[in-house]
Amino acid sequence: MSRETVQTDKAPKAIGPYAQAIKANGLVYTAGQIAIEPETGNLVEAGINAQTRQVFANLGAVLEAAGTSFDQVVKATVFLRHMSDFAAMNDVYAEYLGNAKPARSTIAAAELPRGALVEIDLVALA
Numbered sequence: 001m002s003r004e005t006v007q008t009d010k011a012p013k014a015i016g017p018y019a020q021a022i023k024a025n026g027l028v029y030t031a032g033q034i035a036i037e038p039e040t041g042n043l044v045e046a047g048i049n050a051q052t053r054q055v056f057a058n059l060g061a062v063l064e065a066a067g068t069s070f071d072q073v074v075k076a077t078v079f080l081r082h083m084s085d086f087a088a089m090n091d092v093y094a095e096y097l098g099n100a101k102p103a104r105s106t107i108a109a110a111e112l113p114r115g116a117l118v119e120i121d122l123v124a125l126a
Contacts, residue, residue: 001024001025002025003022003024004022004023005019005022006020006021006022006023006028006065006066008020008062008064009038010038010064011033011038011058011061011062011065012033012037012041013038015036015113018031019031020062020065021063023066023067026126027123027125028066028072028122028123028124028126029121030059030062030121030124031121032079032119032120032121033058033062033120033121034055034112034113034116034118035050035051035052035053035054035058035116035117036054036058036114037054043116047117048082048085048088048089048118049088049091049092051116051117051118052088052093052118052120055119055120056070056092056093056095056096056120059122060096063124066126068126070096070100071100072126073100073102073122073123073124074102074103074123074124075102075104075122075123076093076097076102076103076105076120076122076123077104077105077107077122078104078105078107078118078120079106079108079119079120080106080107080108080109080118081108081109081117082117083108089118102122102123
């Protein structure tokens with residue numbers, strides 16, 4: 001089995017002992033991304049729309065570094081701090097993954113790292 005670590009400065013550094021993504025057996029598994037700006041290391045303080053956009057900017061950078069794109073995503077997992085943000089998150093989500101229409105799970109989480117409102121991880125074809 002081949003296994004390759006993916007790292008890019010265009011996405012936030014991992015805030016724990018994990019990789020931004022792993023490529024293995026034709027798939028890319030991203031770590032969960034929250035709305036951290038890679039340039040500053042700060043969490044985007046605006047609401048769910050702005051946080052979801054930053055999450056997708058981070059995920060896009062990781063996918064690009066892995067040699068793939070949003071069109072190749074086959075599975076998404078979304079963690080929301082408040083399920084009442086589902087519709088607003090979904091509107092932004094559709095802008096990035098609406099054409100790919102991957103399988104998805106959405107989970108309400110009692111708390112996310114750094115007080116984030118949303119965290120998303122993806123699995124894509126490499």
